[in-house]
Amino acid sequence: MRLQITGLLAAASLLSLSACGPCPEDCVNVAGQGGLIPSDVAAAAAESPCVAGSQADFVQNVGDRVFFDFDRPTLRPEGIDTLQRQAAWLQTYTNYAVTINGHCDKRGTVEYNLALGERRATKAKDQLVAAGINPARIKIVSYGKNRPIVEQDGSEWAYQQNRVAITVLD
Amino acid sequence: MIKNLLFTFLTVLGLTLNAHANLQINVTEGTFKPVPIAITPFDGGGDPQLAQAAQEITQVITNDLQSCGLFKIVDPAAYIQSAKDVMAQPRFADWKILHAEALVGGLLRRQGGNLQIDFRLFDVFTETQLAGLSLGSEPTNWRRVGHKIADEIYEKITGDKGCFDTRVVYIAESGSEMNRKYRLAIMDQDGANHQFLSSGNSMVLTPRLSPCRTKIAYLDFGKNNKQPNLQLFDLQTGQSSSLGAIQGLKMTPRFSNDGSHLILSIADKGVTSLYTMDLGSKNLQRLTTSAGAIDVSPCYSHDGTKIVYSSDRGGKPQLYVKDVNGGEGERISFSQGLYHNPVWSPRGDLIAFTRQNGGTFYIGVMRPDGSGERMLDSGYLLEGPTWSPNGREIMYTYQPHSKSKSILASVDIVGFNKRNVNIPGEGSYPTW
Numbered sequence: 001m002r003l004q005i006t007g008l009l010a011a012a013s014l015l016s017l018s019a020c021g022p023c024p025e026d027c028v029n030v031a032g033q034g035g036l037i038p039s040d041v042a043a044a045a046a047e048s049p050c051v052a053g054s055q056a057d058f059v060q061n062v063g064d065r066v067f068f069d070f071d072r073p074t075l076r077p078e079g080i081d082t083l084q085r086q087a088a089w090l091q092t093y094t095n096y097a098v099t100i101n102g103h104c105d106k107r108g109t110v111e112y113n114l115a116l117g118e119r120r121a122t123k124a125k126d127q128l129v130a131a132g133i134n135p136a137r138i139k140i141v142s143y144g145k146n147r148p149i150v151e152q153d154g155s156e157w158a159y160q161q162n163r164v165a166i167t168v169l170d
Numbered sequence: 171m172i173k174n175l176l177f178t179f180l181t182v183l184g185l186t187l188n189a190h191a192n193l194q195i196n197v198t199e200g201t202f203k204p205v206p207i208a209i210t211p212f213d214g215g216g217d218p219q220l221a222q223a224a225q226e227i228t229q230v231i232t233n234d235l236q237s238c239g240l241f242k243i244v245d246p247a248a249y250i251q252s253a254k255d256v257m258a259q260p261r262f263a264d265w266k267i268l269h270a271e272a273l274v275g276g277l278l279r280r281q282g283g284n285l286q287i288d289f290r291l292f293d294v295f296t297e298t299q300l301a302g303l304s305l306g307s308e309p310t311n312w313r314r315v316g317h318k319i320a321d322e323i324y325e326k327i328t329g330d331k332g333c334f335d336t337r338v339v340y341i342a343e344s345g346s347e348m349n350r351k352y353r354l355a356i357m358d359q360d361g362a363n364h365q366f367l368s369s370g371n372s373m374v375l376t377p378r379l380s381p382c383r384t385k386i387a388y389l390d391f392g393k394n395n396k397q398p399n400l401q402l403f404d405l406q407t408g409q410s411s412s413l414g415a416i417q418g419l420k421m422t423p424r425f426s427n428d429g430s431h432l433i434l435s436i437a438d439k440g441v442t443s444l445y446t447m448d449l450g451s452k453n454l455q456r457l458t459t460s461a462g463a464i465d466v467s468p469c470y471s472h473d474g475t476k477i478v479y480s481s482d483r484g485g486k487p488q489l490y491v492k493d494v495n496g497g498e499g500e501r502i503s504f505s506q507g508l509y510h511n512p513v514w515s516p517r518g519d520l521i522a523f524t525r526q527n528g529g530t531f532y533i534g535v536m537r538p539d540g541s542g543e544r545m546l547d548s549g550y551l552l553e554g555p556t557w558s559p560n561g562r563e564i565m566y567t568y569q570p571h572s573k574s575k576s577i578l579a580s581v582d583i584v585g586f587n588k589r590n591v592n593i594p595g596e597g598s599y600p601t602w
Contacts, residue, residue, distance in 0.1 A: 024387065071439070071486070071508075099396070106347075109510040109524055109553045110375055110599065111422050112480060112487055114389075115435065115442040115464040118419050122440035141396060144418055146373060151347050154572055 055169050062089045066124055068163040071108070073119040074129060081167045083124055086167055087131030097170045100124050102142040105159035106152050110144055117142030124165040139170070182541060186527075189436060200324045204242040205327060206269050207235060210253040211246065212287075213274035220278045223285060223312045230316025231274070234334040238563075239433075239587025253277065257290055262297045268460060270294050276319070285309050285395050285455060289319050291326055300326045313362055327348035331560045333602075338565065339377050339386050340578060340600040342366060342593065345357075354403065359558075359602070361592025366488060367403060376554075379601045380425045386601070387413070387423035387432055390394045390572060400434070402449075414452045422467045423447075427474045435466045435479075444479060453465070458492075458499070467511050470494075471538065472518035478502075478538070480510050489523060491538060502540030511554055520583065524553040524566075533566045547588060550574070554599040565591060567598040 010129035058064060061087070066079030075083070090096060102117030121140040129135050150161040212228045214220030235241040250264045257276030265273050274288035284306050291301040301322050307315045313333055321332030342355040352374050356369040367386075368374055373395050377388040386403040390410075400413040400420045413420070418438030427431060432447045436454075442464040444457040458465045460500050463483035470477060475494055480487045484501065489509045492499030492575040507527025514521055518538075525532040525545070531552040536543040549570040556565050561583070568579035568590070578591035591600070 002539075102389070106551070107509075107529075108526065111467045111554075112482075112508075112510050113464045114421050114462065115377070115437045116418065118437035118442065119440045119464065126440070140419075141398060143373075143391075144375075146350070146375060147395070148347055 002104070031153060058086075058089060058167075058169060062086055064164045064168070065164045067160060068120050068165070070105070070159070070163065071116070073116070073123050075123050076164065079124075080161060083127040084131055087128050087133050090133050090137070097137045099137070099139040099141055099168050099170055101147075101166045102140065102144075103147065103149055103162050103164050103166070104145045105162040106145045107159065108145055110146060113144035113146075114142050115144075117144045120163075120165045124167065128167075174224075195574075203462050204240055204243050205271055206274040207241045207274065207323075208244040208245075208249060208265060208270035209235070209269065210249055210251065210256050210276075212278060212289075213253040213257075214278050214351055217280070219276075220280070220285070221307075222349045223309065223360075224276070224278045227276070227287065227312050227316040227319070229277070230313055230360075231323070233593075234317060234320035234435070235590065237360070239582060240324070240328060244268055256292075257288065260292050260297075262292070262294050265294045272300075272323070272460075274323060276317075281306060283309070285312065285315070287315055289322075291323050313358070321464065327521065330562055333560050333563070335557045336593070336602065337363075337383065337558055338578075338602050339367075339379055340593070340597045341374060341377060343576060343596040343598060344370075354386065355593075355597070356405070357593070364594055366407075376422055376599055377601050378424050381427055381429045383431075385425075389421050389423075389518070393473050398494045400432075413447065413449075424469050425471060427472070433468045433470060433477065435468060437464075442466050444477070469513050471514045474488075476514075476538070478512040478514055478521055480512060489521070489540075502536065502538070504540065505543060513557060514556055515557050515561045515583075516559060519561075520562050522555040522557060524555065531565060533581070535564070544585070546583070547579065551576070556600050556602045558602050563587075565600045565602055567600075 029086050036155060042119045052090040063082040066075060066082050102121030104113040104117050121142060125140055128138060148162050149164060152158045152162065209228060209232050212224035212226040216310060232243055234368055236243050248268050249481055252325040253275040254277065256273060257277055260273055271294055273292040273294050276287060279286050282317060287305045289303050290299055293300050303322055305315055305318060317335035320334040324332035327405035336359045338358055338359050339356045342353045345351045351370040354368055354374050357364040365527040375389045375390040377384055377386050384405050388401055389398055391398045395402055398419055399415060400423055401410045403410045418436040420434055420436050423432045423434040433451055434447060435442050435443050435446055441462060444465050446455045448458065456509045459484040463481055465479055465481045468477050468479040474492055477494060478489060478491050481490050487508045488501050489503040489511055489512045490501050507525050510524040512521050512523045520535040520537055522535050525534055530548050532548045533552050533555050534543060534546045550572050551569040552566055554567045563580050563582055565578055565580040569575060569576040576596045576598055578593055578597050579588060580591055581588040
C-alpha cells in the first residue's frame with residue numbers, strides 16, 4: 001500500500017516534468033508567429049505549473065498582455081499593474097529581451113491601425129522603461145488589425161481581446 | 171462629332187457636341203442613358219487563326235465598353251452589316267433604325283509573323299468617322315489590342331482617356347481571419363493575366379504603384395513577420411529591394427508625381443509623422459511634428475503642391491491639407507465620424523476617402539477645400555480607395571456584410587456603375 005502510493009507520486013511528478021518540458025518551446029513557437037493564441041496558452045498552462053523563468057511562467061503568473069479601450073492608447077490601471085509585474089519579472093530574469101506586439105480590432109482601417117498599434121505597444125514599453133527595464137531590451141512591432149489574437153465574431157469581448165499589447169519573450 | 175463628357179459637381183454628366191451632332195447623354199442622380207454602340211464582330215478574312223483572334227478582340231472591346239457603364243451594346247443579332255462592309259462603307263440609315271449611335275468595325279490580317287488590326291469608329295447620326303487606327307501586334311498580345319481599341323473609342327466619345335489598357339496591383343488574401351495569408355498580386359483591370367508577385371510567407375500591406383506603373387512600394391513584415399520594412403518591387407525585373415532599415419515603422423508610402431521620392435509616415439515612440447524619402451539617396455526629411463499625434467496616409471495633390479493626410483491631432487482621425495513647403499495643415503473633414511485614406515484625384519478636383527461612422531464604413535469624395543462631400547458606397551467594411559488613372563472611377567476594399575468575403579469593387583465618381591472586380595479570391599487595398 002505504502003509502496004503503491006510512493007509509486008503514484010513518482011509517476012505524477014514524472015508526468016508533471018514531461019508536461020512542463022515542452023512548454024516553453026511551444027510558447028516560443030506560438031510567439032514566433034506574431035501573437036499568442038489564448039486557448040493554446042491556457043491549455044499549456046493548465047497542463048503544468050511551469051518552471052519559474054519560463055515563457056509559460058511569464059504568461060501564466062505575470063500576464064503577457066494589456067488591453068486598451070476602443071480607439072484609445074491610454075493604459076488602464078490593471079494594465080499598469082500587469083506591466084509592473086512584467087518589469088519585476090524581467091528584472092529577475094535578465095537573460096530575456098522582449099518584443100511588444102501592438103494589435104487593434106478589425107473595425108478600423110489597415111493604415112491608421114498600424115500607427116495605433118505602434119502607439120499602444122509604445123505605451124506598454126514606456127511603462128516597462130519607467131519601471132527600470134533597459135529600453136535596449138524591448139523591441140516593438142505593430143500588426144495593426146491584420147494579425148488578430150482571437151476571431152472577431154462581432155462580440156465586444158472579441159474586439160476587446162484584439163485591442164492589446166502583448167509582451168513576447170525573445 | 172462627339173466630344174468631352176463634362177462633369178459638373180452635382181453629379182450631372184453632359185455630353186457636349188458640336189453643331190452637327192444630335193446625340194446627348196445626361197446623367198443626373200440615378201437617371202443615365204448610356205450611348206448605344208454597335209460593335210460588329212471583327213473580320214479575320216477566312217483565316218481560322220485570325221478568326222479566333224478577331225472574335226476574342228471583339229469580346230474584349232465589348233466587355234470593356236459594357237463594364238464601364240457609359241455604353242450599351244446594341245444586340246449583335248440585329249446587325250445588318252458585317253465588319254468588312256462597315257469598314258468599306260457603313261449604311262448609316264440602317265444603323266439609325268437600330269438606334270445605334272456609334273458604330274465599330276475591324277479587320278485582322280497577317281503582317282509577317284505579326285497581326286495587323288485596322289479599326290474604325292463612326293458617329294451614326296453625323297455619318298462621320300470619329301477614329302481610324304491600324305495597330306500592329308504580336309499574335310499573343312490580342313487582349314492589349316482589344317483594350318487599346320476600347321480606350322480609343324472611350325476617349326473619342328467621352329473626351330476622357332480610357333483606362334482599359336491598365337493594370338491593378340492589390341493584396342490578395344486567403345485563409346481564415348486567424349490564419350490569413352497576404353500576397354502582392356497584379357492583374358489587368360478586367361482581372362485577366364492575374365499573377366502573384368510575393369510568396370505569402372510574409373505579410374504584405376498597402377501597395378502603391380509608381381506614376382509610370384513600373385514599381386510598387388509596399389510594407390513587408392519580413393522573416394517570421396517580425397521585421398516590417400518598406401520594399402520596392404520592380405515590375406520590369408521582378409525583384410524586390412529594401413528601402414533601408416531605420417528606427418520606427420515606415421508605412422503608407424506613396425510616390426511623388428515625378429516618381430523621384432516617396433511620401434510616407436513613420437511610427438516611432440508612439441508618434442506617427444509624415445516624411446519624404448528620396449528614392450536615390452534614401453534620405454528622409456520630416457514634414458510634420460504633431461506631439462503625440464498620428465499623421466498617416468499622406469498623398470500629394472495632382473500638381474504636387476499640396477499634401478492631404480489623416481491626423482488624429484484633434485482627437486480623432488480627420489483629413490488635413492497642407493502646403494508641401496510647410497504650414498500646419500487645415501482640417502477639411504467635418505461630418506460625423508472618423509476619416510482615413512485620403513487620395514487626391516489625378517484630375518485634381520476631388521479627394522476620395524474612407525469614412526467610419528457608427529458601425530458603417532463609407533467610400534466618399536469631397537473637394538480639396540472640404541466642400542461637396544458625397545458618399546459613393548457604404549457597408550460593413552470598406553476602405554483603401556484608389557483612383558483610376560483618368561480620375562473617373564474609384565476602386566476599394568469591399569466587404570458588404572460581416573459574413574461576406576473581402577473583395578474589390580469599383581464605382582464611377584457620380585455613384586453609378588458599381589461593380590465587383592474580378593479577382594480569384596479575397597483582396598484588399600488596390601492600387602490602379
